[in-house]
Amino acid sequence: PRRPARPKGMQDPWNTVSWTEAIRILAEGKAVNELNVHNMPSLGAAEAFAKALRDTRCPLATLDTVVPGDEGLRVFAPVLHETKAPLKILNLTVCEIGDKGVVYLCKAMEHSRCPIARLNLAGNNIGDVGIKTLVHHLLRPNCRTPLLHLDVSENNFQDAGALSLGEGIRSQSCSLTSLDVAHNELSELGIKAIVAGLLARSQPSPLRVLRGLEMTVDIALKCGIPVHVVSEMDKEGSEGGPLLQWVSKRVRASQVH
Secondary structure: OOOOOOOOOOOOOOOEEOHHHHHHHHHHOOOOOEEEEOOOOOHHHHHHHHHHHHHOOOOOOEEEOOOOHHHHHHHHHHHHHOOOOOOOEEEOOOOOOOHHHHHHHHHHHOOOOOOOOEEEOOOOOOOHHHHHHHHHHHOOOOOOOOOOEEEOOOOOOOHHHHHHHHHHHHOOOOOOOEEEOOOOOOOHHHHHHHHHHHHOOOOOOOOOEEEOOOOOHHHHHHOOOOHHHHHHHOOOOOOOHHHHHHHHHHHHHHHHO
Protein backbone atom coordinates (compact mmCIF):
# COMPACT_ATOMS: atom_id res chain seq x y z
CA PRO A 1 0.00 0.00 0.00
CA ARG A 2 0.98 3.63 -0.53
CA ARG A 3 2.62 5.20 2.49
CA PRO A 4 0.76 8.18 4.01
CA ALA A 5 2.16 11.66 3.44
CA ARG A 6 4.77 12.89 5.88
CA PRO A 7 3.44 15.15 8.67
CA LYS A 8 3.19 18.83 7.82
CA GLY A 9 6.20 20.81 8.90
CA MET A 10 8.55 17.86 8.58
CA GLN A 11 11.49 18.37 6.27
CA ASP A 12 12.11 16.20 3.24
CA PRO A 13 14.40 13.26 4.04
CA TRP A 14 18.14 13.70 3.53
CA ASN A 15 18.05 10.62 1.37
CA THR A 16 15.96 7.58 0.53
CA VAL A 17 18.21 4.57 0.71
CA SER A 18 18.13 0.78 0.91
CA TRP A 19 18.56 -0.81 4.31
CA THR A 20 22.04 -2.00 3.34
CA GLU A 21 23.06 1.50 2.31
CA ALA A 22 21.58 2.86 5.56
CA ILE A 23 23.73 0.42 7.55
CA ARG A 24 26.82 1.67 5.71
CA ILE A 25 25.91 5.31 6.41
CA LEU A 26 25.39 4.57 10.09
CA ALA A 27 28.56 2.50 10.38
CA GLU A 28 30.65 5.28 8.82
CA GLY A 29 29.12 7.85 11.15
CA LYS A 30 28.23 10.25 8.34
CA ALA A 31 26.95 13.68 9.29
CA VAL A 32 23.29 13.07 8.46
CA ASN A 33 20.34 14.02 10.62
CA GLU A 34 17.57 12.38 8.61
CA LEU A 35 17.20 9.00 6.90
CA ASN A 36 14.38 7.48 4.86
CA VAL A 37 15.06 3.75 4.64
CA HIS A 38 13.48 1.32 2.18
CA ASN A 39 11.59 -1.73 3.39
CA MET A 40 13.57 -4.17 5.50
CA PRO A 41 12.71 -7.56 3.96
CA SER A 42 13.39 -9.83 6.94
CA LEU A 43 14.00 -10.07 10.66
CA GLY A 44 17.68 -10.50 9.90
CA ALA A 45 17.71 -7.18 8.07
CA ALA A 46 15.90 -5.49 10.95
CA GLU A 47 18.39 -6.94 13.42
CA ALA A 48 21.40 -5.79 11.37
CA PHE A 49 19.95 -2.30 10.97
CA ALA A 50 19.18 -2.09 14.71
CA LYS A 51 22.77 -2.99 15.56
CA ALA A 52 24.12 -0.30 13.23
CA LEU A 53 21.75 2.28 14.69
CA ARG A 54 22.73 1.34 18.24
CA ASP A 55 26.45 1.88 17.57
CA THR A 56 26.31 4.85 15.19
CA ARG A 57 27.87 8.23 15.80
CA CYS A 58 25.57 9.90 13.24
CA PRO A 59 23.65 12.94 14.55
CA LEU A 60 20.47 11.24 13.33
CA ALA A 61 17.34 13.05 14.55
CA THR A 62 14.68 11.73 12.14
CA LEU A 63 14.19 8.14 11.01
CA ASP A 64 11.56 7.09 8.47
CA THR A 65 11.61 3.33 7.96
CA VAL A 66 9.54 0.19 7.48
CA VAL A 67 10.05 -2.76 9.80
CA PRO A 68 8.60 -6.20 8.99
CA GLY A 69 5.53 -6.17 11.24
CA ASP A 70 5.29 -6.88 14.95
CA GLU A 71 8.21 -9.29 14.98
CA GLY A 72 10.35 -6.78 13.17
CA LEU A 73 9.48 -4.22 15.81
CA ARG A 74 10.33 -6.72 18.55
CA VAL A 75 13.85 -6.88 17.12
CA PHE A 76 14.15 -3.18 16.30
CA ALA A 77 12.44 -1.37 19.20
CA PRO A 78 15.02 -1.97 21.99
CA VAL A 79 17.62 0.06 20.08
CA LEU A 80 15.48 3.19 20.51
CA HIS A 81 16.79 3.64 24.05
CA GLU A 82 20.22 2.12 23.36
CA THR A 83 21.30 4.23 20.38
CA LYS A 84 23.70 7.12 20.73
CA ALA A 85 21.84 8.97 17.97
CA PRO A 86 19.65 11.87 19.20
CA LEU A 87 16.45 10.52 17.62
CA LYS A 88 13.52 12.89 18.01
CA ILE A 89 11.19 11.83 15.17
CA LEU A 90 10.25 8.23 14.32
CA ASN A 91 8.03 7.38 11.35
CA LEU A 92 6.82 3.78 11.17
CA THR A 93 4.05 4.10 8.61
CA VAL A 94 2.50 1.13 6.78
CA CYS A 95 4.54 -1.48 8.65
CA GLU A 96 1.64 -3.86 9.46
CA ILE A 97 2.20 -3.08 13.14
CA GLY A 98 -0.58 -4.40 15.37
CA ASP A 99 -1.37 -4.31 19.06
CA LYS A 100 1.48 -6.66 19.93
CA GLY A 101 3.99 -4.46 18.14
CA VAL A 102 2.80 -1.44 20.12
CA VAL A 103 3.79 -3.25 23.33
CA TYR A 104 7.37 -3.66 22.08
CA LEU A 105 7.50 -0.04 20.99
CA CYS A 106 6.12 1.39 24.23
CA LYS A 107 8.46 -0.70 26.36
CA ALA A 108 11.41 0.92 24.58
CA MET A 109 10.01 4.44 24.44
CA GLU A 110 9.14 4.69 28.12
CA HIS A 111 12.84 4.31 28.93
CA SER A 112 14.46 7.51 30.22
CA ARG A 113 17.12 7.39 27.49
CA CYS A 114 14.60 7.37 24.63
CA PRO A 115 14.28 10.98 23.39
CA ILE A 116 11.57 10.47 20.73
CA ALA A 117 9.03 13.30 20.80
CA ARG A 118 7.21 12.73 17.47
CA LEU A 119 5.76 9.30 16.64
CA ASN A 120 4.01 8.50 13.36
CA LEU A 121 2.19 5.15 13.25
CA ALA A 122 -0.17 5.95 10.38
CA GLY A 123 -1.40 3.18 8.08
CA ASN A 124 -0.90 0.24 10.43
CA ASN A 125 -3.23 -2.33 12.06
CA ILE A 126 -3.44 -0.89 15.56
CA GLY A 127 -6.73 -1.62 17.31
CA ASP A 128 -8.38 -0.55 20.55
CA VAL A 129 -5.97 -2.59 22.69
CA GLY A 130 -2.96 -1.01 21.00
CA ILE A 131 -4.30 2.52 21.51
CA LYS A 132 -4.95 1.76 25.17
CA THR A 133 -1.35 0.54 25.48
CA LEU A 134 -0.05 3.73 23.87
CA VAL A 135 -2.06 5.87 26.27
CA HIS A 136 -1.03 3.82 29.31
CA HIS A 137 2.67 3.93 28.52
CA LEU A 138 3.17 7.26 26.76
CA LEU A 139 0.43 9.58 28.02
CA ARG A 140 0.34 8.52 31.64
CA PRO A 141 1.32 10.80 34.54
CA ASN A 142 5.08 11.18 35.10
CA CYS A 143 5.90 9.55 31.76
CA ARG A 144 9.63 9.77 31.08
CA THR A 145 9.10 10.39 27.37
CA PRO A 146 7.42 13.77 26.67
CA LEU A 147 5.55 12.75 23.51
CA LEU A 148 4.49 15.85 21.58
CA HIS A 149 3.16 14.43 18.30
CA LEU A 150 1.17 11.23 17.76
CA ASP A 151 -0.24 10.12 14.40
CA VAL A 152 -2.46 7.03 14.56
CA SER A 153 -4.48 7.80 11.43
CA GLU A 154 -5.52 5.00 9.07
CA ASN A 155 -5.45 2.25 11.69
CA ASN A 156 -8.20 -0.08 12.97
CA PHE A 157 -9.28 1.31 16.33
CA GLN A 158 -12.85 2.17 17.17
CA ASP A 159 -14.70 3.93 19.99
CA ALA A 160 -12.95 2.00 22.78
CA GLY A 161 -9.64 3.32 21.51
CA ALA A 162 -11.05 6.84 21.34
CA LEU A 163 -12.23 6.49 24.94
CA SER A 164 -8.65 5.64 25.94
CA LEU A 165 -7.35 8.66 24.05
CA GLY A 166 -9.92 10.85 25.79
CA GLU A 167 -8.71 9.60 29.18
CA GLY A 168 -5.10 10.30 28.21
CA ILE A 169 -5.85 13.80 26.92
CA ARG A 170 -7.71 14.54 30.16
CA SER A 171 -4.51 14.04 32.17
CA GLN A 172 -2.77 17.29 33.07
CA SER A 173 0.54 15.57 32.39
CA CYS A 174 -0.36 14.92 28.74
CA SER A 175 2.13 16.91 26.65
CA LEU A 176 0.69 16.24 23.18
CA THR A 177 0.59 19.26 20.91
CA SER A 178 -0.51 17.33 17.79
CA LEU A 179 -2.84 14.33 17.42
CA ASP A 180 -4.13 12.70 14.23
CA VAL A 181 -6.94 10.12 14.43
CA ALA A 182 -8.22 10.37 10.85
CA HIS A 183 -9.67 7.41 8.94
CA ASN A 184 -10.46 5.14 11.86
CA GLU A 185 -13.86 3.71 12.79
CA LEU A 186 -15.03 6.36 15.24
CA SER A 187 -18.72 6.90 15.84
CA GLU A 188 -20.42 9.66 17.79
CA LEU A 189 -19.39 7.96 21.05
CA GLY A 190 -15.68 8.04 20.21
CA ILE A 191 -15.71 11.63 19.01
CA LYS A 192 -17.58 12.77 22.12
CA ALA A 193 -15.05 10.93 24.31
CA ILE A 194 -12.14 12.88 22.83
CA VAL A 195 -13.97 16.21 23.16
CA ALA A 196 -14.99 15.32 26.73
CA GLY A 197 -11.36 14.60 27.58
CA LEU A 198 -10.37 18.07 26.39
CA LEU A 199 -13.19 19.76 28.31
CA ALA A 200 -12.51 17.85 31.54
CA ARG A 201 -9.04 19.33 32.02
CA SER A 202 -8.46 21.84 34.81
CA GLN A 203 -6.06 23.70 32.49
CA PRO A 204 -6.36 24.14 28.69
CA SER A 205 -4.80 21.33 26.66
CA PRO A 206 -1.43 21.97 24.97
CA LEU A 207 -2.94 20.49 21.78
CA ARG A 208 -2.61 22.86 18.84
CA VAL A 209 -3.41 20.39 16.04
CA LEU A 210 -6.22 17.82 16.15
CA ARG A 211 -6.84 16.08 12.84
CA GLY A 212 -9.46 13.54 11.88
CA LEU A 213 -12.49 14.25 14.08
CA GLU A 214 -15.37 13.95 11.62
CA MET A 215 -17.60 16.36 13.48
CA THR A 216 -21.13 16.62 12.10
CA VAL A 217 -23.48 19.38 13.21
CA ASP A 218 -25.58 16.82 15.08
CA ILE A 219 -22.60 15.50 17.06
CA ALA A 220 -21.39 19.03 17.72
CA LEU A 221 -24.72 20.07 19.20
CA LYS A 222 -24.72 17.01 21.46
CA CYS A 223 -21.25 18.07 22.67
CA GLY A 224 -22.47 21.62 23.22
CA ILE A 225 -20.26 22.94 20.42
CA PRO A 226 -21.62 25.94 18.49
CA VAL A 227 -22.42 25.32 14.84
CA HIS A 228 -20.10 28.13 13.70
CA VAL A 229 -17.17 26.25 15.23
CA VAL A 230 -17.98 23.20 13.08
CA SER A 231 -18.18 25.44 10.02
CA GLU A 232 -14.72 26.79 10.76
CA MET A 233 -13.39 23.24 11.28
CA ASP A 234 -14.62 22.27 7.82
CA LYS A 235 -12.35 24.83 6.19
CA GLU A 236 -9.26 23.39 4.55
CA GLY A 237 -6.18 23.74 6.73
CA SER A 238 -8.05 24.41 9.99
CA GLU A 239 -6.47 21.29 11.59
CA GLY A 240 -8.96 21.37 14.45
CA GLY A 241 -7.89 24.85 15.53
CA PRO A 242 -11.41 26.31 15.91
CA LEU A 243 -12.48 23.42 18.13
CA LEU A 244 -9.36 23.62 20.28
CA GLN A 245 -9.76 27.39 20.66
CA TRP A 246 -13.38 26.97 21.70
CA VAL A 247 -12.42 24.25 24.20
CA SER A 248 -9.69 26.45 25.72
CA LYS A 249 -12.19 29.28 26.23
CA ARG A 250 -14.63 26.87 27.91
CA VAL A 251 -11.94 25.49 30.23
CA ARG A 252 -10.75 28.99 31.19
CA ALA A 253 -14.36 30.08 31.80
CA SER A 254 -14.91 27.12 34.11
CA GLN A 255 -11.85 28.18 36.13
CA VAL A 256 -13.40 31.60 36.74
CA HIS A 257 -16.57 30.06 38.06
